Every structure is written in structure tokens, then in C-alpha cells.
Amino acid sequence: xxxxxxxxxxxxxxxxxxxxxxxxxxxxxxxxxxxxxxxxxxxxxxxxxxxxxxxxxxxxxxxxxxxxxxxxxxxxxxxxxxxxxxxxxxxxxxxxxxxxxxxxxxxxxxxxxxxxxxxxxxxxxxxxxxxxxxxxxxxxxxxxxxxxxxxxxxxxxxxxxxxxxxxxxxxxxxxxxxxxxxxxxxxxxxxxxxxxxxxxxxxxxxxxxxxxxxxxxxxxxxxxxxxxxxxxxxxxxxxxxxxxxxxxxxxxxxxxxxxxxxxxxxxxxxxxxxxxxx
Amino acid sequence: xxxxxxxxxxxxxxxxxxxxxxxxxxxxxxxxxxxxxxxxxxxxxxxxxxxxxxxxxxxxxxxxxxxxxxxxxxxxxxxxxxxxxxxxxxxxxxxxxxxxxxxxxxxxxxxxxxxxxxxxxxxxxxxxxxxxxxxxxxxxxxxxxxxxxxxxxxxxxxxxxxxxxxxxxxxxxxxxxxxxxxxxxxxxxxxxxxxxxxxxxxxxxxxxxxxxxxxxxxxxxxxxxxxxxxxxxxxxxxxxxxxxxxxxxxxxxxxxxxxxxxxxxxxxxxx
Numbered sequence: 001x002x003x004x005x006x007x008x009x010x011x012x013x014x015x016x017x018x019x020x021x022x023x024x025x026x027x028x029x030x031x032x033x034x035x036x037x038x039x040x041x042x043x044x045x046x047x048x049x050x051x052x053x054x055x056x057x058x059x060x061x062x063x064x065x066x067x068x069x070x071x072x073x074x075x076x077x078x079x080x081x082x083x084x085x086x087x088x089x090x091x092x093x094x095x096x097x098x099x100x101x102x103x104x105x106x107x108x109x110x111x112x113x114x115x116x117x118x119x120x121x122x123x124x125x126x127x128x129x130x131x132x133x134x135x136x137x138x139x140x141x142x143x144x145x146x147x148x149x150x151x152x153x154x155x156x157x158x159x160x161x162x163x164x165x166x167x168x169x170x171x172x173x174x175x176x177x178x179x180x181x182x183x184x185x186x187x188x189x190x191x192x193x194x195x196x197x198x199x200x201x202x203x204x205x206x207x208x209x210x211x212x213x214x215x216x217x218x219x220x221x222x223x224x225x226x227x228x229x230x231x232x233x234x235x236x237x238x239x240x241x242x243x244x245x246x247x248x249x250x251x252x253x254x255x256x257x258x259x260x261x262x263x264x265x266x267x268x269x270x271x272x273x274x275x276x277x278x
Numbered sequence: 279x280x281x282x283x284x285x286x287x288x289x290x291x292x293x294x295x296x297x298x299x300x301x302x303x304x305x306x307x308x309x310x311x312x313x314x315x316x317x318x319x320x321x322x323x324x325x326x327x328x329x330x331x332x333x334x335x336x337x338x339x340x341x342x343x344x345x346x347x348x349x350x351x352x353x354x355x356x357x358x359x360x361x362x363x364x365x366x367x368x369x370x371x372x373x374x375x376x377x378x379x380x381x382x383x384x385x386x387x388x389x390x391x392x393x394x395x396x397x398x399x400x401x402x403x404x405x406x407x408x409x410x411x412x413x414x415x416x417x418x419x420x421x422x423x424x425x426x427x428x429x430x431x432x433x434x435x436x437x438x439x440x441x442x443x444x445x446x447x448x449x450x451x452x453x454x455x456x457x458x459x460x461x462x463x464x465x466x467x468x469x470x471x472x473x474x475x476x477x478x479x480x481x482x483x484x485x486x487x488x489x490x491x492x493x494x495x496x497x498x499x500x501x502x503x504x505x506x507x508x509x510x511x512x513x514x515x516x517x518x519x520x521x522x523x524x525x526x527x528x529x530x531x532x533x534x535x536x537x538x539x540x541x542x543x544x545x546x547x548x549x
Contacts, residue, residue, distance in 0.1 A: 024339040028325065028332075035327040100325045100333070103384075107340040108313035 018116070021109035025117025032091065032099075033121055039091065043084035044129050047076035051133060052140050070144060070231055073137040075199035077158065078223045080129055082165050082190030088122035089169025093179045111273040115170055119265070122166045123159070130158060144230045153250060154229030160257040161222035165190075167264025174268070174275040193219045204239045215240050218260040221253035300391045300424075313342060315392040316385035320400055322377065326370035330361060330380045333369060334387050341388035351387055359383040359413075375406035382413060393417075395427040399434065414438055432533035442533070446541045459536045463492060466504035467531050468512045474521035476500060486515035494542050501535055504528055 033039050055072035095101040104114055138144070146154065168189055176182045196210060197203070197219035203211050214220045224236030228250055237249035297304045302311040316337075324333055331352065338348045356365050359379050364372060369380065378398070385393055395414065399407040415438060418425055429435055435442050436456045443453035452459060468488075472479045476495040483489035483502055488511060493502040502512060513526040 021340055024336060028328075028336050031332065032325060032327055098322070098326070100323050100336075102319055102323045103317070103337070104340070106312060106315075106317045107337075108309045108342065109340055110309070 018110055018113050021107070021113045022116045022120065025104070025109075025113060026120040029091070029118050029121040030124070033125060036091075039087050040125060040129075043080060043087050044132060046083065047080040047129075047133055048136055050076040050079065051137050051142070055142075056140070067231075069142045071227065071233070072200065073133075073142045073144075074226050074230055075223060077130055077133060077226060078161075078197060078199045078219050079191070079194050080133060081126055081158070081162050081222075082194065082219075084126045084129055085122055085162060085165040085169045086186045086190050088118065088125065088166060089173040090179060090182060092118060092170060092173035093176075093182055096173075097179070112269045115265075115269050115272050118170065119163065119166050122169075123162055126162045127158075145232050146230045147232075150229040150232060152229070153254075154226050156254055157222045157225035157229065157257055160254070160261040161218060163261035164218055164257065164264045167261065167266075167268040170268035171264065171271045174271040193217050196220075198223050198236055198239070202235055202239055204235075211239075218257055221256045225250060225253050225257065313388075314390055315394065316341075316388055316390040317394040318381055318385045318396060318398050320397040324369045324377060324381060324384075327368055329367060330365040330369055330372070331356075333380065334365075334384050337384045338387045343388055351389075355383045355387055374402060375409065378402065378406065378410055379413070382410075382417075386417075390423060392424045392426065395425060395429075397429055398427070399429070399431065411437065432537055436533050444537055444540045451540045452536070456533060459533060460531045463531050463536055463539060464503040464505060465531055466528055467535055468500075468502040468504050468507065468509050468526065468528055470500040470502070470509075470512055470516060470526045471498055471524040472500060472516055472521050473498065473524055478519060479516045479521050482519040482521075483512060483515050486511075488512050488515055492539060494539055496538055496542065498524075501538065503531075 051069075051073045055069045055076075058072070059068050092101075095104075101114075105111070134144070172182060172185060172189065176185070196206065196214045197217045198214065199219075203214040203220060206214060220236075220240060224240055227233040227236050228246065234246045234249070237246060237253060241249040241252060243249050299311040300314050302314065304311045325336070328336075334352050334355065335348060338351060339345075343351060352365075356362055359382065361376075361380060361383060364376055364380070369377060372380065382398075398414070399410055402410065411434060414425070414427070417423065418438060425438070427435065427438060440455065441453060442456055442459060443450045444459070445451065452462070470479070476498055480489055480493055480495050480500055480502075483493060483500065488507045489500075489502045490505075493500065495501070500516075509526040509528045513523045516523050516526075
């Protein structure tokens, strides 16, 4: 056994709580993020375009009702969350390649704290963007029929979906060595599921095989829950579960999205800790 | 990142090797081991968009420096490293030498018992390199901190180290003071540059009783511990085989010679 430096008698003060280092790391990440405005604004552009321009145009062209605009407005949140979390994941690669990640790895803090610090900021930025999208949609005249309970369902679905998608982004960032490789995989993770998950039309309109596949996508459950919460619309939940009780279906979908968040967070922490040893 | 420093930042249950750092088992007490140490990395490892002060504060907070002590600690370190004019600028605007000074200052904010310096002068211009060596030398003289320096520049090791370990393929093949290591080869060496097969020339020196098992060749240069034999004698032995001797000198042994001897192949055996 090698000994480097003589033993010291007074035991060093090590953080007993993970909260203090997580707060420091989150503050650091937020300071880096605000110095990179693209991380705040770019993910917002496409969903806002969808909600404010494309949805009204589709309504006119397809002669649908105002409800379709509301349907699309919620659907665009299903694009905003993956895009934003994927951008946040990109900053992990930047940190590794040209930032202070190794300094953080040498710090006397548990490795999960590094993931949770980034997650906290990704979560806050996504929340800000969702709020901005909804405010813009309301300003455009799009109508949401939300009760206090409905808002709770919406917030729970948005939160769990955001956490799960950030877990996917962090996992991918830990697995791929280069930013180019990361970006090449973003469409498969962030955009393809969005098209299949009931964002622009109900999944019942899909061919039967894809409709079954869509039932297993977390985004399908998240969007159905968000529409249930913000619009009082149960069609999405019914397309997944086929039950009579909206509450039961909502709880089941929330369990799915929560399990997705828990699983991807656990995987991301594990993969990050392993990648730190490389 | 060099092996020892990679090991230092990878402490945790997944590390198979066993080591104690200032009394803390790095596998079972990784946070305590990291708490009493700091690393100066070979490459740039800073948050470039943030100011120097913010980089130092983040280190202080993560290493558990009490919040009420951070401002005072930063004042001291900024003064000690003459960073006052830089400290509130984004690190991205720093020159290479300024950034290196900041990184050393950052490593010291937490007052570590052990400081890892991972090839700290790689890529620096000669002036900055010499300034940095002065900084490290002052640290070494003033504090009781243990400094573990990894380097391929053996003049740095000789100048800065009390104890030197030479590693080959991840294993320590020799350790001791600079004097101890040099003594293993002897104080004086014969250095011959030959035109022709260096292995055959080395073998001829061995047959003449001039080269022992500690003689070696690097390219066309033969290094032979002198041991009372002169350069002319060696030149004659090699020339007798028909090889052309371009130069033959006797000189003092350096740590570079020791390093080459310990990490190279034994061409006497090969011959």
C-alpha cells in the first residue's frame, strides 16, 4: 500500500449534506448558462413557432376548431422539453472538453451531486421556457381550460418528463465522446418520439402498430397528462389506457412518467460516475 | 491526464488499488481523501466564462471552506499570486501564464495537505515555465504541504523534489533522492555517438570490459557508466569493430540518464 503524505490527526470537514454542494454546482451551472443565451433562447424558437404560427395556419388550412390550437400548444411543450434538456446535456460535454469538469470530479463531493446540480438548472430553465410558451400562447388568444387540480396534473407531468429527458441527455453526454456525435443522436431522442407521441394529432390516428409503440413512449403519457390538466381533455389518456375513469388513467400515466424520470436519473448518475473513471 | 493524477480524481469504491493519502484510505474514504488534496491539471481546467474570483469561490465552497472565511482566504491568495488586476475578469481573457497562476491559487484556496501537480509546465513558453517553477519552489519551501509532481522534465524533478519515483508501464521502478538515483549509475558517464549498429558497438564495449549491464543505447548514442575507464578507451574499443565513433566524451550523470536507463531496453542483452 502506498502512502502519500504523513497521516494528519484532525479529520477533514466533509460535507455531511449533499444539498450544499448541489447548490454551489447549480449556481455555477446557472452562471455559465446565462452567459450562453443560446441555451435559453434557441430551444424556445421552434415550439413558439409551432404554437403561434404553424398551429393557427393548420387550423385555417384544415378548417379545424380553436381546440386544435390548444391541442398543438400543449403538444409543442413535448418538443420544448426534449430540445431544452438536450441543449443542457450538450453543456456537460463542453464542461468535459473545455471546462472545469475534472476539477469538480476531484472535489470532495459525491459524484451524483454533479448530476443533480446540472439537473436543477436544466429544470429551472425548462420551467421558465414552458411558462414563456404558455404566456405567448395565451397572448395569441389560445384558450386553456385549467382548474387548480388540472394545473397540478400539468405541473407533475411536465416536471417528471423534464427530469426523465434530462436523465436521457446526461446519459448520452456521458456515453459519447464528442459534441458532434451527441448532436447527431438528438433527433432520434428528442424529435422522432415527439411526432409519434400525440403531439400534432391523437395517437389513434396512427397505424395500429405505431399506435401501440406510442403507448410505450413516455412523451405520449406526458402529453396526455398535460392536456388532461390544461385542457380537461381525456382523449389522449383514453387512447392509451381505454378505461372509463379519467382519474385512474391519469394516475397510471403519472406512474409511467415518474418511473421514466426515476429510471433515467438513476442511469444517468451511474453512467456519469463510471465515465468519470475513464 | 497522467496515471497517478487520474487515480487521484477517481478515488472511490471502484478503485481496485489500495493507497492512503495523509492517513485516509482512498477507496473507503474518498471524500476525506479528496478534501485534503487538490489537483493542478495538465490541461486547462477552468470555467472560462466566469471570473477568476468566481472560479476560486467555487473551489472554496466545494472543498468545504467555511463561508465566513472564504473572502479573507481569497484576499490572501490573490495577493500572494499577484492576481489583483486579473481576478474580476473572465478567465477566458487570461494569458496562459495568468491562467496557470490562477489554477495554482485555486488549488491552494482549500489549504490542502497534498497538492498534485500534473505536468504543470507542459505547453508553457520558457519564461512562464521558469516563473511557474519559482512559484512551486516557494510553495515547497514555505509550507508543510506534500507536493506530488508528475513530469517528463527531469530538471524540474531534480530542482523541486525531495524524493523522486521513476515509473515505467505504470509501476515504480526506482525511487529515492536525486543523489540516490544518480548514484545507481555512478557520478560519471561515457557518452559515445556512433555511426553503425549501436547494439554491436555496445556489445564490443561489453567484451572489452568497459560496459556492464547498466550500459544502454538511445538511438545512435551509447551511455556507459565510466567506472575508472576513459572516453578514449571506449572510443578505441568501438573503433576496433570497424564502427565509426562520431564523438566520445566523459560527463556528469544526470537524472535524464537515470530515467533513460530505467525505462529503456537493455541493448547489451539484445546484442
